[in-house]
Amino acid sequence: MGVIKDEYDVEGLSPTESYPDTAVKYISSKVPVYGDEKGAVPGESFTIGDSLYARIQRFANRFGVEPRGIERVPEDERTDRTLAKAGTMWLAANMVVSSFAIGVLAVPVFHLGFVDALLTILFINLLGITPVCFFSTFGPVFGLRQMVLSRFYYGWYGVKVIAVFNILACVGWSSVNVIVGAQLLHAVNTDIPGFAGIIIIAAATFLVTLFGYKIVHYYEFYSWIPCFIIFLIVLGEFAHSGAFVNIPMGVGGSEAGAVLSFASSVFGFATGWTSYAADYTVYQPHTVSRVKTFAWTWGGLIFPLLFTETLGLAVATAMTFDPETGAPTNSYAERYEISHIGGLLAEVLFPPLGRFGQFCLVVLALSIIANNCPNIYSVSLSLQVLGRWTQAVPRFIWTFVGTLIYVAISIPGYSHFESVLENFMLVIGYWLAIYEGIALAEHFIFKRGIKGYNVADYTSKDLLPPGIAAILAFCFGVLGAVMGMAQVWFIGPIGKHIGNPLYGGDVGFPLAFGFAFVSYVGLRTVEKRKFGR
Numbered sequence: 001m002g003v004i005k006d007e008y009d010v011e012g013l014s015p016t017e018s019y020p021d022t023a024v025k026y027i028s029s030k031v032p033v034y035g036d037e038k039g040a041v042p043g044e045s046f047t048i049g050d051s052l053y054a055r056i057q058r059f060a061n062r063f064g065v066e067p068r069g070i071e072r073v074p075e076d077e078r079t080d081r082t083l084a085k086a087g088t089m090w091l092a093a094n095m096v097v098s099s100f101a102i103g104v105l106a107v108p109v110f111h112l113g114f115v116d117a118l119l120t121i122l123f124i125n126l127l128g129i130t131p132v133c134f135f136s137t138f139g140p141v142f143g144l145r146q147m148v149l150s151r152f153y154y155g156w157y158g159v160k161v162i163a164v165f166n167i168l169a170c171v172g173w174s175s176v177n178v179i180v181g182a183q184l185l186h187a188v189n190t191d192i193p194g195f196a197g198i199i200i201i202a203a204a205t206f207l208v209t210l211f212g213y214k215i216v217h218y219y220e221f222y223s224w225i226p227c228f229i230i231f232l233i234v235l236g237e238f239a240h241s242g243a244f245v246n247i248p249m250g251v252g253g254s255e256a257g258a259v260l261s262f263a264s265s266v267f268g269f270a271t272g273w274t275s276y277a278a279d280y281t282v283y284q285p286h287t288v289s290r291v292k293t294f295a296w297t298w299g300g301l302i303f304p305l306l307f308t309e310t311l312g313l314a315v316a317t318a319m320t321f322d323p324e325t326g327a328p329t330n331s332y333a334e335r336y337e338i339s340h341i342g343g344l345l346a347e348v349l350f351p352p353l354g355r356f357g358q359f360c361l362v363v364l365a366l367s368i369i370a371n372n373c374p375n376i377y378s379v380s381l382s383l384q385v386l387g388r389w390t391q392a393v394p395r396f397i398w399t400f401v402g403t404l405i406y407v408a409i410s411i412p413g414y415s416h417f418e419s420v421l422e423n424f425m426l427v428i429g430y431w432l433a434i435y436e437g438i439a440l441a442e443h444f445i446f447k448r449g450i451k452g453y454n455v456a457d458y459t460s461k462d463l464l465p466p467g468i469a470a471i472l473a474f475c476f477g478v479l480g481a482v483m484g485m486a487q488v489w490f491i492g493p494i495g496k497h498i499g500n501p502l503y504g505g506d507v508g509f510p511l512a513f514g515f516a517f518v519s520y521v522g523l524r525t526v527e528k529r530k531f532g533r
Helices: 021-030 041-046 052-061 082-095 097-104 114-128 128-138 136-144 151-188 194-210 215-240 254-272 274-280 290-316 331-353 357-365 366-387 395-415 418-428 431-446 455-459 470-485 508-531
Strands: none
Touching: 021 052, 021 331, 021 455, 041 052, 052 357, 082 215, 082 274, 082 290, 082 366, 097 151, 097 254, 097 331, 097 366, 114 128, 114 254, 114 290, 128 136, 128 254, 128 274, 128 290, 136 274, 136 290, 151 194, 151 331, 151 357, 151 418, 151 431, 151 455, 151 470, 194 357, 194 366, 194 395, 215 274, 215 290, 215 331, 215 357, 215 366, 254 290, 254 431, 254 508, 274 366, 274 431, 290 331, 290 431, 331 357, 331 470, 357 366, 366 395, 366 470, 431 470, 431 508, 470 508
């Protein structure tokens, strides 16, 4: 498979290599002059020739499947001029039951009051979404996917390590999300087994992501609307029930530890889209205002995150537990204890609405499709970054492979190791803070803004950073995360000194970011002096 795409393969060319004559003539005839468009590959080129790759692409092209993977998008194919899509993409991906669940955690897991949890949701989301908005502006400027863009920070080989972490995140969170969706379907109808719910949601997600960028955006443009309506119904019914309790704010070290740990969960969910950010703006023209792209992305993120998490927090205040045994003492807590988020939503919707309440829960279960679309579309791009042979496999085939893998994890996970899987994903989630620390340090300190990038270098391993500084800084970032984390499996030496020593306080994200940022600045300075790039 590694040679089926060689005629138009621009990946891995050294500065002394040149493109095949046929490719040069074809590309130059199709691509307008816009700065240096070296490495920009026209869409038609994917179907030219008699190779297996070209034949597969021609077959897929009959059904409107996006042929492009990680290749740079030429300017004349950047026809996505609807800026609102930069917002609705994330509006749909976050107007989902998964973000509602983040807000719920504040009460039964972290034992916070309403006001302190609400303030944490507000300020931590504002912080967490900023990198997502920032890197979304790079798609129109360069026409590169986020993992390919990361070569300018981690180098040709270093980015492969980052891609592996991104693949784990995409597959892992898709598994966690689809299990939650299957649980909701099972809560509505116990005759629907867990594996059936998983297959239904995964198959629908695959159909959307199979066709690529345009269909993903089209689906996300509208899919948030029914979910928003259902959440409004949840809000109305819960307000009418009078079950809301303004739980008072705690004090002392335990309160500080609980706030920091809840903030870690909120931040991880909000900033989790950073490693995909530019993937969903690469077809926008370079003339698009970066400020407007940032603003639309910001709006598309902050509204659903604040709305759903605050709603989840409010509903969670209705749960009451015995202070000594922790046993549930009312119907909300009992439902949550038995069926988790599905049970809590069922307690709000089923008694007053009956069958319609069940319908509402089905809609929320299917919201997982919008949540998983970015994961499954972007996992294919991360897989292509791993090597020339993986790039020689069409994007849509990797989408199918990624779907099979997370379904294979989810079905046994539904019954046997859901909590283990979720805890594992929470632990590896710290990598995002490390990624951001290194990328932002390189951008602002060494490249000094957009003008410091030579986009043509993205295919030339000898012109990209060596990546040694980035990988070493990544290791320092891991050290920071371990020192500050407070998770079920492990409490770091710094984390355990915050709040209750049995639970600690999670400062893994800020320490991971700080260790990575500071070490990278020093290491990269030495690296640039040594290698000159």
